[in-house]
Amino acid sequence: MQMFPAVALLVVGSEVTKGYVQDAHVSFFAEALQAEGMELGEARILPDHEEEVKKAILDLHQDFFIIMTGGLGPTEDDKTVDIISDLLSVEPTLHPPAERRIRAVFRKKDKNFLKRALRQGRIPSGVEVIENKIGLAPGFFAPSLALVALPGFPLEVKPMWETVRDILQKHVLQKPKPIILPIWGIGESDLFSQLEIPEEVEVGVHALPYGCRLFVQSNHSDVLRSFTEQIQEKFSACIMENPEQSIFEILKSKKETLAFAESCTGGLAGKIFTDMPGSSEVFLGSLVCYHNSVKKNVLNVKESTLIKYGAVSQQTALEMAEGARKNTGATYAISWTGIAGPTGGSLEKPVGTLFCAVAKSGETRVAKFLFPLGRKRFRLVAVYAGYLGLLSMLKGHSCSRSAVSRFVAIGEKNHEV
Helix, strand or coil: CEECCCEEEEEECHHHHHHCCCCHHHHHHHHHHCCCCCEEEEEEECCCCCHHHHHHHHHHHCEEEEEEEECCCCCCCCHHHHHHHHHEEEEEEHHHHHHHHHHHCCCCHHHHHHHHHHHHHHCCCCCCCEECCCCCCCCEEEEECCCCECCCCCCHHHHHHHHHHHHHHCECCCCCCCCCEEEECHHHHHHHCCCCCCCCCCEEEEEECEEEEEEEECHHHHHHHHHHHHHHHHHHHHHCCCHHHHHHHHHHHHHHCEEEEEEECCCHHHHHHCCCHHHCCCCEEECCCCCHEEEEEEECCCCCCHHHCCCCCHHHHHHHHHHHHHHHHHEEEEEEEECCCCCCCCCCCCCCCEEEEEEECCCEEEEEECCCHHHHHHHHHHHHHHHHHHHHHCCCCCCCCCHHHEEEEECCCCCCC
16 A cells, blocks of 8 residues: 655635635645644645646646545536546446435425536545535545545535544554644744754644644654653643633633623624633623723723723723623623724824733733734734733733733722833
């Protein structure tokens, strides 16, 4: 059995090459492969052109194990099954479980519609089927081509990864699995300036919403263990898989609750937190108070504070957090107020300025950040800065090397840092 040194990814879809849809497969597979000690050697994004896709497969299949995504749908431009069938010199055939599922879903549709829909239930004869638990089009593995074909929708692909991984492990060479260290609250440049990486160690990095996920590998187990222990000791308070999950687990164990007061984040903090199943056990709600009048009427931010210091200020952030906690009855509250951009900045408060506060009874902490990252990225980073600020309060300490350490405790009657 041939063992391949790496994997090649073919993302097929004119909707991607034309910019209608943003590709998510390259980052997903690169990270998933890295976590298993395998390498993504090449990635190509191709339009739905039969000859171009076929040429790419023939170019790559001698040197790489190939993963394809896309081209398994019901329309005439979905050609993956036909291309692979042609390369294998076989005919496409309907996969019976997929056929039954499609007929059940579209049982009330007319015959012409059903005929088109059944196209996505086809597979090349003789391949190994990879079950699609979410969508209608099955994936498949063609051993003689060392090729796996998967649907184009990332939500369908991710549950299929476990099966794909098991196939890859039999056909792709693997390095020792990396040790994965998610380090939150520290940017890549800052983090790497604090690391002394031994020559025998390879370090990869993947961006977190606010931080870095490190992939640490080495063939020298003693060196790897020593280096990893140094990182864990130095950044212990910053290392966690998921800040919102950590918050949830701590609050649940203490039977405590949480509320948000959001201005510049526009509800994103509440959305991310409630993406977790069971979050209602600790989360009371998020008050999106964008306009100053709502800050005053809903959060009890004083008009004098808004006039003297402005909506984007440490004083307003403090009063927002205190107001959210008191008005909802939550044990803890986080507030965000800032300038996401691209307009609205000034010399004193440029675009990217963020004030974030965390509050509990008797104590409120506030921090100022500058994240000139564009409106969308600013909001995401801001949310996690707030989460990490609350975690430092909940745990009683923070990573001194993290930007989150800048949260300063303020008594409720003293709003000056």
